[in-house]
Amino acid sequence: MRFVDEYRDAAAARALAARIASRCEPGREYKFMEVCGGHTHTIYKHGLEDHLPPAVTLVHGPGCPVCVIPMGRVDDAIHIARRPDVIMTSFGDMMRVPGGEGSFLDAKAEGADIRMVYSPLDALKIARENPDRNVVFMGIGFETTTPSTAMTVLRAAEEGVGNFSVFCNHVLIIPAIKAILDSPDLRLDGFVGPGHVSAVIGCEPYRFIAEEHGKPLVVAGFEPLDILQSVDMLLAQVGEGRSVVENQYARVVPWEGNRIALEAIGKVMRVRPHFEWRGLGFISHSALEMSDEYAAFDAERIFDVPGARIADPKSCQCGEVLKGVLKPWECKVFGTACTPETPIGTCMVSSEGACAAYYNFGRFSRERVREATRA
Amino acid sequence: MCLGIPGELVGPAEEHADLAVVDISGVRRRINVALLAGEDLKPGDWVLVHVGFALSKISESEAKAVLDMLLGTGQAYDDEIDALKGSDIT
Numbered sequence: 001m002r003f004v005d006e007y008r009d010a011a012a013a014r015a016l017a018a019r020i021a022s023r024c025e026p027g028r029e030y031k032f033m034e035v036c037g038g039h040t041h042t043i044y045k046h047g048l049e050d051h052l053p054p055a056v057t058l059v060h061g062p063g064c065p066v067c068v069i070p071m072g073r074v075d076d077a078i079h080i081a082r083r084p085d086v087i088m089t090s091f092g093d094m095m096r097v098p099g100g101e102g103s104f105l106d107a108k109a110e111g112a113d114i115r116m117v118y119s120p121l122d123a124l125k126i127a128r129e130n131p132d133r134n135v136v137f138m139g140i141g142f143e144t145t146t147p148s149t150a151m152t153v154l155r156a157a158e159e160g161v162g163n164f165s166v167f168c169n170h171v172l173i174i175p176a177i178k179a180i181l182d183s184p185d186l187r188l189d190g191f192v193g194p195g196h197v198s199a200v201i202g203c204e205p206y207r208f209i210a211e212e213h214g215k216p217l218v219v220a221g222f223e224p225l226d227i228l229q230s231v232d233m234l235l236a237q238v239g240e241g242r243s244v245v246e247n248q249y250a251r252v253v254p255w256e257g258n259r260i261a262l263e264a265i266g267k268v269m270r271v272r273p274h275f276e277w278r279g280l281g282f283i284s285h286s287a288l289e290m291s292d293e294y295a296a297f298d299a300e301r302i303f304d305v306p307g308a309r310i311a312d313p314k315s316c317q318c319g320e321v322l323k324g325v326l327k328p329w330e331c332k333v334f335g336t337a338c339t340p341e342t343p344i345g346t347c348m349v350s351s352e353g354a355c356a357a358y359y360n361f362g363r364f365s366r367e368r369v370r371e372a373t374r375a
Numbered sequence: 376m377c378l379g380i381p382g383e384l385v386g387p388a389e390e391h392a393d394l395a396v397v398d399i400s401g402v403r404r405r406i407n408v409a410l411l412a413g414e415d416l417k418p419g420d421w422v423l424v425h426v427g428f429a430l431s432k433i434s435e436s437e438a439k440a441v442l443d444m445l446l447g448t449g450q451a452y453d454d455e456i457d458a459l460k461g462s463d464i465t
Contacts, residue, residue, distance in 0.1 A: 119428070196379050199431050
């Protein structure tokens, strides 16, 4: 049965690839950015670039939450974690992200009480079980994970758990896309929009991209056929001179998003004036902090946080990779000094980072491209 | 962390009205379903679970397709399931 499904998928992929090729005007190049790291992962895993005509390039965007955490925030979190009264809790993805003075794993090895959790609700449970310790949750992620942090804080408030707080690093997808659109380095023809983030924020917030910037955006699912179909939908819009927001992933993403999630975020958090993104610098109104009403759950107000500012290592070109200006393998240290085992930059840490995804899945086809160019 | 993993609803959890028990690849855990309060969830329904919260209700065929794809991601999926096994939400 699986064989039949795969066969059908392969046939569907070939048909889509043919249609994509037929939509390309001779002599014209098309550049689309997939914003979400999950899409980057699918593209490299399945070698989707091999199915696309040379005129169509997929550029990888900044949508990997682990990748955009600046080193200073890691150092600030470790500063809190080193207090003897604190238990720091974090998603596993964050453990190896390097700060200026090492990662969570390094700090843990040196004695800091840092624990991996699956969910912020697990962190809340640790707080209930350790009333004499302060349990801090390292909140990271775009709008996919932000509702879970917000709902957990609401639950902590409901129960009156006083020793639970959030070190909030939640970031917003729209300002990141705005920063990309305002960047002079890159000319894009449209966007493959994020899937799970859109399940929360819906499709309306993207409208300015189509209406003010004249770029189409198609919210896409994570299977190879979803991405090929989204590229086809983008090319159709470009060919017809249209730019609108379309939803290829309607089977999961409601146009209006998730109202309960948005209300929870709006209650517990507020937009920061500015926030530093790794490799991208400060972006206005691009991240969230705890609201005044929930200040009692804000680790930044409870603890003395140094506010460390650490420049990215000189050799690291994550910023250019996150903006789509460089392909992973064009970075000076890719695959040599920087590997998933010894990452210098964040893009090599997370499995959804463009560099790690390319390192794990992409080398073979790159070598083939090299050989083809040589021949 | 960013992976949405399909889970099949087994039933409500006793600990809190926002919680339900799901079966995720044979692992039974409690998750929070409050974000889908308007969806009238029943045992046998499928949801996409992100860090302990059901974020979207999906069809069974979509769930199978997502699972197939996740099984192919190797380490990332194994890590997520390992993390889930350590979860004990109440």
